[in-house]
Amino acid sequence: MGTFDVRDMMKADAAASASPAMFGGSDKGQTRRFHPLAERIAAIPVKPTLSPVMIEGAARLLDLIAVLGTGGLIYWLYAAGKVEYTLPYQVTVAALALGSLAVFQALQLYPIGALRHFVGSGVRLVAGWTMLFLVALAAFFFLKIGDQVSRGWLIGFYFAGAGALLAGRVLTTAGVRYLTRTGRLERRTAIVGGGEAGEALIRALESQKDTGLRICGVFDDRNDERSPDLVAGYPKLGTIDDLVEFARRTKLDLVIFTLPISAEARLLTMLRKLWVLPIDIRLSAHLSKLRLRPRSYSYFGAVPVLDVFDRPIADWDIVVKWAFDKVVGTLALIALSPVMLVTAIAIKLDTTGPVFFRQKRYGFNNETVDVLKFRSLRNDMADHNAAKQVTRDDPRVTRVGRFIRKTSIDELPQLLNVVFKGDLSLVGPRPHAIHAKASNRAYEQVVDGYFARHKVKPGITGWAQINGWRGETDTEEKIQRRVEHDLYYIENWSVLLDLYILVKTPFSLLTKNENAY
Template sequence: MSSYDLRDFIRHAAEAAASSPVAPEPEPSRRLSPLAEEIVAAPVKPSYSPVVLAGVVRLAECLLVALTGIAVHWLYLTGRQGYSTAYFVAIPTVAALTVVVFQTLGLYHVGVFRSFVAQSVRLFGGWTVVFLVTLAAFFLAKMGDHFSRVWLVTWFVAGLGALLAGRILLSFATRAMTRAGRLDRRTAIVGGGEAAEELILALTAQPDSGIRILGIFDDRNDERSPDVVAGYPKLGNVDDLVDFARRTHLDLVVFTLPISAENRILQMLRKLWILPIDIRLAAHVSKLRLRPRAYSYIGNVPVLDVFDKPIADWDLVLKWLFDKIVGSLLLILLSPVMIATAIAVKLDSRGPVFFRQKRYGFNNELIEVFKFRSMYVDQSDATAAKLVTKGDPRVTRVGRIIRKTSLDELPQLFNVVFKGNLSLVGPRPHALHAKAENRLYDQVVDGYFARHKVKPGITGWAQINGWRGETDTEEKIQRRVEHDLFYIENWSVLSDLYILAATPFALLKSENAY
């Protein structure tokens, strides 16, 4: 059985369990233990992705090697030989080869970044190998006469010096980030007893694991689940963990329960899968032995992947850049339309041009979104306790037009570009008290809050597939959530581009928008 098969099995089993009737999810006002409240109240500095950090170092060293080669050429050869195509093929090739060799030697791991001595020995060996391979290639291709030997030797020495200097700075920066907790993965352990103790001891024995354990959560209250395990306190049960993860930054949850406890695991996953965190099942004490590729590793501890953050590491960077760049362009291009709309709103009825509304954002946090006001001021419904229906007397004349065409949503570009709490594309943020058939959305759709695993968006997959506007029936909100979850699981930059391009055409079908 491969890792994907096992993860897929667990996931589908959890989804099947989630289809049975259950009580509504706990309210966010749940009271945590005093120690958990203390952790929640403590300020958390933004963390950096080790994957992105390693990628930035790769790019920086590739550029450093290339620029060093160009600089040596400019200083020594430009006045003597002029520019030769051979040099400008060789330089980027050597730069790319350097990254490949360093990667093979394990030089792009955060643990290595911290120690300059460990880096320098391997780096010297790797850089020497790069030049030996380069010289061999020149010899076999009979191109030795095309290159200056002085240039090669000088580049070797200058490049080595530049790389070592860069690694000195990197080691200082990495240690500083480590001390500040900027590279930590904030982790919660689910399950107590000996299995949890063995896992914690294994993780804490590895200073480079990047794991910061916050505490333990377990539904049991007997001798198998003591209040303190390996020096870490029990902070509550799994329901408490859901609220804990809503109120403080959490990256990872590790289950220490045996795979044989399938029902317990699925019951807990049913509550936790809605969170934007990685979920792993510890395999260090499991008697089940799979192929090495079936496992991923936290440090040296084998784990089975159950759920991943839907958008993380470089994907998160790409989506952020997409939102900022495309959002800024749209804001500039649509500014005449927005100005005209603002004037129309102001002339049509008394009151402000903009309307601010509290909505649920990423990880259920409350955000404030901007809209053009479409209702009379004295009849505005900030919490959307009552859905807007066809011919609703609360809506102004201009309001009917801008709601039909979704022009009222354009100020949310300010949220995307300046506040950063919305994306261009994502599940639409719903108002706090939005209802379908007199029931709150999370009471209608089991696992509704899973749509908050990513930032909400101005438009989304549900909207271009006809599920925009009024959600007066349970089926409409069910279908909208289904489309939102499909988007989250299948996200890509290309999908965002497609949804943006399809949105104007979807707006032509406005029979459900009032």
């Protein structure tokens, strides 16, 4: 998706914005009426956005490579084989590489705004690099080790390093500008709360440069003069209930509340509806009379906000978890392929019908995914909608099916989901069937905030499973405990926790399988 402007869309669709349209879910069989512009925004194809944190990290890595690379190259061209000691050169290159990161960070050379503008950041970059070399020369003088490092090498390193750093910054600037033009650095944002506070916040955000925010509209539960239909040129698109559906369909990145902290009850009511979403939630402190220490705030340019919720597993954590899934998942798929082959043959010999069973389940952000399993039920009794859970001694389960369900071998084909499709993770909340129930009630009706478990990708195994909460959920307590464990995992994720769960899973299958039929 390229950039878009809601106000331009309003001008082009003035007639439609004056009449209601259908949007969102249903309420007692009736589809909720919603602003037509929300439908148009939701229909715009979106490309995955890149986190500014990741772009800044890539810029740091490029600078580090430039310094290390030029230092090593100039040494190889000028001093290799001609000097007695190599240690002073190695220490100097390493120290300048690390020092450059610290100095460039202090000179504010890594924020996205600086990466977009080459001239200003280029001047500061050369100034910082020069200062580093002056510090290095001073250190050589005071430590009386200047004769151990070639001056020719130092001069060559200085100029080559400056050139490499500037060349890297040119490439970074070009890349960031391209990503900006194509909308890959935008943060799709909704403002909660209209009136004067909402207008003041929008004006303040628009006065800042390089925030990357793309305001999609305003949402407010109020329907009186305190919340007009138009706020600073942006339309009020609906209520908080509408925002939940809108956020899922548009893959919203950020919600900013303009409500004062004094409106505690109203704020908490709204947050209870929104915290299930995989988005960042901030509280505007722009007009607040409460003044905290500067470090207590986050900032969009110079506009202060208070962090309320952060999207779990974000920025570089996403990259780490993706790499973990691909590498470990591929190794597991190779190692377990003989077991999968034997299982497929056994299923074919036991009953007629396909080897695999596909079922739609809830994935990340409530999106549906096709989960692949070995078929464990009789083909003529397949339950694609999970209308009836498998119970003890269920006649639908085949002889092979009973064994592979007890040992969770039926789940192994989901490694294909992990490695090739990427819609599952090795570790995460188990994906539930869309129509699954506990005590004849839908899971979301049993557990308050149930959909918060979908803030991350579902997994083949998880924290709930190794703690014994797997298999049939015939009581409300079982699904409640499972969701509690899923939320604990989301809030405490780390690579070490994923490794622990993977190592513990085989043992839990042997010792905690009383609910698996």
